Amino acid sequence: MCSWTFRMSGALGLILAAAVALAAGQESQVSRPSGEGLPDGPGKDVTVRACGTCHEGRRAASVRLTRDGWAAVIEDMQQRGAKVSEQEFPVILDYLTTHFLGEALQPLNLNTASQIDLEAAGGLLRREAAAVIRYREQHGRFKTLDDLKNVPGLDFKKIENRRDSLVVM
Numbered sequence: 001m002c003s004w005t006f007r008m009s010g011a012l013g014l015i016l017a018a019a020v021a022l023a024a025g026q027e028s029q030v031s032r033p034s035g036e037g038l039p040d041g042p043g044k045d046v047t048v049r050a051c052g053t054c055h056e057g058r059r060a061a062s063v064r065l066t067r068d069g070w071a072a073v074i075e076d077m078q079q080r081g082a083k084v085s086e087q088e089f090p091v092i093l094d095y096l097t098t099h100f101l102g103e104a105l106q107p108l109n110l111n112t113a114s115q116i117d118l119e120a121a122g123g124l125l126r127r128e129a130a131a132v133i134r135y136r137e138q139h140g141r142f143k144t145l146d147d148l149k150n151v152p153g154l155d156f157k158k159i160e161n162r163r164d165s166l167v168v169m
């Protein structure tokens, strides 16, 4: 599932960042609700509808995540009340990973990873990444990935799902 994210290059990120910046510039002239600032493409309408109600859909443009990371975000947003049907889930996931992909090239060492790395490469939400760091500070290094089960507020499934790209050293 992760493998195709490996093929994406940083250059794409730059192009997308430029596209988003461009769209953001246009937005100052024309003020439209929620979808503005998001690149056009298949799935945009569905994404704006599902993700543009509580905050602007553009919020997604501020983050770069792996495919797994985006799946976790959508699940998290569903728990917050986002209405995403089974049919819409993969459409939104494709849209977000096409335009806002982060890279996960190196295995991530959960004992040293920064907040940003835990979010971008580890696919954790901001508060989960913060909880991992807090736990690390209080209890010392993780000895096995299973130790992450003890981190309050962390959805361990996210660790479980990307075991092959996470290490504790």
Ligand code: HEC
Pocket (backbone or CB within 6 Å): 047, 050, 051, 052, 053, 054, 055, 059, 060, 063, 073, 074, 077, 080, 081, 082, 083, 084, 092, 096, 124, 125, 126, 127
């Ligand atoms: C029912 C309201 C609601 C809907 C609908 C919603 N969100 Fe959110 N979203 C939130 C709230 C509340 C936060 C702030 C969470 C936080 O800061 O911890 C948030 C934060 C975020 C963040 C930032 C996460 C972070 O860790 O900083 C992203 C990215 C995001 N949402 C994406 C989405 C996407 C993609 C969708 C559509 C699938 C969506 N949201 C739909 C309520 C919603």
